[in-house]
Structures are given as C-alpha cells and as structure tokens.
Amino acid sequence: MTGRRRTRTTSPVHPRPARTRLLSAAALAACASVAVGCGVVPGVMGGSGDDTIKVMTWAPQDTAATNKPGMPAMAQAYARWVNAHGGIKGHKLDVLTCNDHNDTVGAAQCARRAAKENVVAVVGSYSQHGRSFLAPLEAAGIPYIGGYGVTDDEFTSPLSYPVNGGAPALLAGLGEQLGKKCGPVSLIRPDTVAGDQLPVLLDAGLKREHHPAAADQRAAEDATEYAGQAKQALDRATANPQSTGCVVTALGDRTDTFMDSFRRSRTDYRKVGTGTVLGSIDQSRIDASGGKSGPYEGAYVTGWYPVASDPLWDPMRKVIKEQAFGDNRIDPADAGVQTTWIAYNVFKKVVEALGGDVTSNAIRQTLDNGLKVTTDGLTPPLSWRFEDLIAAVDFPRLVNANVTFQVVRGGQLVSALDGFQDESKTLESADQH
Template identity: 50%
Template sequence: MNARGSRRRHHAAAALLAASALLSGCGVLPGGAGGSQGPITVMTWAPVDTKATNMPGMLAMAQAFEHYVNDQGGLNGRKLKVLTCNEQNDSIAVTDCAEQADKAGAVAVVGSYSEEGNSFTSALEADDIPYIGGYGITQDEFQSLVSYPVNGGLPSLLAGSGRQLADLCKKVTLVRPDSITGDQFPLFLDQGLKAAQHAPATDLLTPDDASDYNAVAEQALGDDKPSSCVSSVLGDHTSTFFDALRRLGPDEKPKVRLSSVIGSVQQSVIDSTGGADSPLENAYITGWYPPASDPKWDEMKSVINKYAFGDDRINVSDPGVQTTWIAYTVFAKVVRGMGDKASITNDSVRRAMDATTRLSTGGLTPDLGWTQADMLGVPGHPRMVNAKVTYQAVREGRLVAARPGFVDMTSILRSQDQGS
C-alpha cells in the first residue's frame, strides 16, 4: 500500500473513532456542526532563497492575513491557522509541502507559487485538498479539478502583452528562460500578436539561473531601432537583463522599446534601476490587477502596515503578494458564507468553491466564480475563469495605468491551438 493509501485508511479509522466518541457522549467531532472551535488550518507555499524566481512575500502576506483575520474574530468565530512551506523550486520539496498540509489537516492551500505544477496538483488531488488562488504560472493550475485560479496566469499576461505590442512595434523580440515553463511564453505572446495580424516574435532563450546576459542582450538589441520592441520575461533576473541591455545602447539608453509582464517588472524593480532614470522608463507592462497605486489596494496596504510593518519580504507592488491577498480574501469570503454551523473540511471547502459565482474582490479582479458557467472554455486551460489583464506603463519612474480598466483576452486565448 502506498503512503497516501495508508493515510486515507488512518483518516477513516480516526473518523470512526471520533464518530463513536460523539455517539457515546465522550467528545465532539472537531470542525463539525456544533463541535470544536479549533483553528481552520491552511497552507501557503512559495520558493525562497533559490537560484531562480523567489516569492518570500507570498508567505509573509499569508502570515499577515492570519493576524488580520484573527484580530477580527476569525472565520465564523474560529481562528485561522496559516502554515508556510518553502517549495524550493523543486518537485520533491513541493510534494513534501503537500504532505505536510495533509498531515496537518489543512482544508486548502491558498495563494501559493510553484513551477512544479504536475507534482503539486497530483499530490493535492490524491488528498482532495483545494488549491485556491495559485500564482498561475503552470498549465496544471488551469486543468486540475482541485484548482481554483483567480487570474489568467501566464497565458493571459503574455497574450495581452503580445496584443499591446502589436500596435507599438514592427518587430518583437522575446527573451525568456530555457525551461519547461518558459517554453509556453512564445506560444501565448505570438497568439496576442497574431490577433492583430503581426508577425511572431523572435524567441531568445537563456538559462533559467543565468547571471550574465551580455550575449543575449546584444542579440536582442539587434540594430536598435525605435520601431523594435524587446520583451523580457525572466522573473527575478529581468532587471539584470535590462541592465545588460542598457549598457549596449548609446549613452546607456537603447532606442528599442522595452516591455515585460508584471512579476518580471514591478515598482520595486523600477526604483532599484533608477526610477525616472531607469532603462524601464516608458516601458510597457501587462498585469493582472490594477497598479499598486490604485485605491483598491488600500485595505491590503493597511493590513501590511499593521501586521507586517518592517517585514522587508513584502512589497505591495509584488504580484505574488497581491495574488496571495486576493486568494485569502476569496477563501475568507467563501468560508464565512458557509455559516458558523458548517463543518469546515477540505471536502466541504471544495464543494463551496464549486458553488461560488459572482464573488467580488473589490475591483481587484472581475467578479469570480468556479461553477461550470464561469469556466471560459480556453483550450488546454479548462479551469480558467478570468482572462482579463491591465495595461500599464512606466511614466516618470512610476508604474501607472496605460488605459483604464481590464482588457479581456478570452477570445484571443480561445482561438489558440495549443493542445493539452
């Protein structure tokens, strides 16, 4: 028998014992109607201190939300207990995180990041634990029945970027990591370009953990014409690439237009590379959510100021932090909607999520839902419920809206022929 089978039999035996205790009057079933008011346990995982992309702010945001909710009286009177796990950008490590969540009785994994989609969705499916508001970096997050995405992931970001650049550039060059995840990038970017009858992007690969981008920057710069655009989607390494690109241009200011997606570029990257003098000035950025300057983020900012003041892991403009905030907002609303008599388990949370529709996130996303009617029918991504993006630009060193509101990529993504 495998380990998960053993755990299931152990859980079943424990459930029978608890039921017997109830019938004999010797105890109550934790989490049941009228039962124990023990904590509701969830987990958040993200990579920390790795050579590739790191997302420590997501763990810190989850912990801040825990303090915030519990100061408000918890969820229907029960405390929220947040477990965090470093998934290390590693398939074994993220599977271990899922095992820890199961052993701790977590009812969901919330607001998390991992590029090891096949590994963690398999583990969560085996234990029937819902995955709420993942970052959206893997295709598995939009295929697994235990996944409840809150954004359109990389497909919407890159398709949106391609559609934006099609109106700005005669030639587009994409610089991206040579990885399984990175292999998706040109597919979606080209889909956005194709929607405007634009030629596909030139695809330049670089190692996922590269530290020197001089050679690929020289390739990307080419003849350095203002009619050309260079889009870099390298996660934490994007600023290093743009710095290498800047040094190649006359007076350290290339003529090509620069572009990226949120997560690879955010306000902290612009600040650290010179603010208004940054090579990213006038760059075009595609995001999932409104810019961090939007008042819709005020509640999140106040929570960070009160419960994570001085925690340098958290940056309000980090889309990982923002995704975790939205994911926990969704989770809290759904659990509160279940009522104070409900048994809060992984199974009951899944059923509640499956029945949720038109859930407001205060304008940070379109209203969300995960009923069959909410699914968008995007090929290869059947769980996608939100394909809307925001267009942003860097102006005087600040990331601001390039146009108001959301831009819907649903029709562009539905037209793709990606396979499964």
C-alpha cells in the first residue's frame, strides 16, 4: 500500500446485477425523454453539414501514469485515409480528440464536449474513469464503440459496445495460462479502483487450473521504482525450492519501471517466471529493454488479438504508412492502436449498413438489432444482441471473451498456442468469487 487515499471513480467489481438494472433503466428513461432525444436530432449528421460524420476519440496524454497518445493519433490517421478514399458512403469523417488527463474531471469534460459537439459516437478510446464519462454519454444517447476495456463500467453500460474482453478477459486468460506453468503467483497491480478488479479476475483463471490464488501486491501507478514490491514477490516465488513461482505485473506504462527493479533484484534469487498482458508490454518495449537478453525473455503474455507480426495487421500498417509515416505516437504493436483500428472498422461497417441518416440513435439501433461485424480475423465476428452476450453477471455487455496466449521467445513476442482461447466460462465463474 502507498498510504495515499484513493478516490473511487469506477465501481468495484461486486456487486453488479442491481447497478446494471438501474443503469439500464436510467438509459431507457433518458431515451424516452423528448428533451434528451438520445443523441442528435433525427436527420442531422454529427458534424458541420449533412456530408460530415463527427465522432470523438479520447485517451490520456502527457501524464505521470499510463498514456495512450497513439489511439487519438490512429483515429485521425484513419479519418485521413477514409476521406482520401471517398469517405464512408460519401460522408466525410471528422474525428475530434480529447485528453482525459487520467482523472475523473478530465474524463467527464471529454464526454460533455462530445455531447456539446453533437458527435454520433465515441470510438476507440481509453479512460480509467468509466463512471465519469459514461453518465454524460448515456444522458446524450451517444454510443461508446470499442473502448479499451480498462474499467468494468464499460461492460455494464447499455450504450457501450466493446470489441474485446478488456482487462477481465486478459487477466482471466493469463491466470489460466500461468496455472499450467507456475508455482506461487504474485500480482503487482495499480493501487487504484480500476486495479482492484484484477486479483479477482486473475484468480478466476488460476482456479480453473486448480491453482491457489495469487498474492495481491498493490503499487503506486506513478512510482519511479518498485524495489520493495520486486523483493517481496521474489521472496514468495522462491520460498518453496520444489516449485518455480511466477511474478505477474499489470502496471500499464509503469511495467517497464517495475521490470527494471525486478531485474536488479533477482540477481540474488534463482530464476522465476514472469507474466503480463498486452497493454503492459508490446514488441517495441521488448526491443527497447534488450530483446532476448532483457527482463521479458520467457514471459507469458495474454493478448486480445493476433501477434503484431501477423499478416492480418497488414491493412492497418498500410494505412499508417500512407497517412502517418513518421508519426512516432503510432506504434502498430500497441494494443491501444490496434483496438482503435478495429473500433473504427466496426464503426465504418455500421455506417455502411444504415439505410438512412447517420445519427447516434440509428447507430445504436443497428447495433442493438443484431448487425454482425467481421474484423478480417482480428477478432471473432462481433454482434451485440442480447443473445450474443456471455453469461457473466458482472460483465453483461461483454460479447468477445476471446484471448490469445503468447510468449517472449528469442526476444520476439510469438504465439504460444494457435488461435483464440475463449474465457467466457472463466469469467462466468469469476462472478462466484
């Protein structure tokens, strides 16, 4: 513990069902209100004219904690590419961006600006403050398509349309992956409300493999070193000479900082395993930390999508080369950039499926009525009908619980197991913790 007081900006993992029903009721009540209108006035585009579709993408930038500048940069590159090729059904795409500054006030301000600017959707965004931004979006009837999934609120709001399983699927999948490989497991995670859900999810995956729960070690997400946490985790991992323990870190941008402390500390210990999730690590970080001679070698990694070297990402790389060559904010191996690419392709297909005007209400109705969207193999086909939702009470909006198992081998992030692994059953069991 850091001793600092934490302000609860997102809801805890439990309980969920009652709040979900209240949230759904609030959204339906808002939709019934003529004053609210659930989005833009029918027949009016979200933009400066009938030929323009206006959307928004937000993410934290230039903060002391996790930053995702590549997400709004990718969104703008996507808009330039779409507009250079005739727009979407002839409509120009206008992407507004916003910095949520990693705080509740900033997240709410971004959402209120989206409503004021009359956007038809918020697409491919990242924020740790789900409750702060979802309430204004719900009041305005603006759908939230393809968020990063860092908070559980994104999997409860009826106006949220996630494209991946977020932190829940990643941690559950990592637990299942490590349960087959490791002795005692220690989890180093942020001392934040968003971080509070991570132990429950990791433990659900471990339990599926009949493995004991992980030791939960909180850490400040903006610390400059983690020597104390590293030593504590190493002590536990090596306490039993008959088993090899594993240390899991899920600190976002501060994962490199922890691994530097871990590398310095573990010279006094026998070898232990490591594990993390996409978003806390990617190929560029592995390269920067020394590749096969760096601290990530041998690490078990869980992701949402195929590895970054997979040819399925070639269309995204082509767009980045064409529209953002030299923009070092956009790393094609970054999970945020990848999520933004997928979210905008989903949005494009929704607009192409509309029979009339592009409004927030029309987009929501099309998604709710069962439009099935393919992502060219980057995810399974996506659909947000009631019958497509998995039976996890805590995450009623989750439709894609698939993850990929990866490992760092020879300094490269490669597939540890072919294809997607479905974590639906693991997440359903997490409700019972």
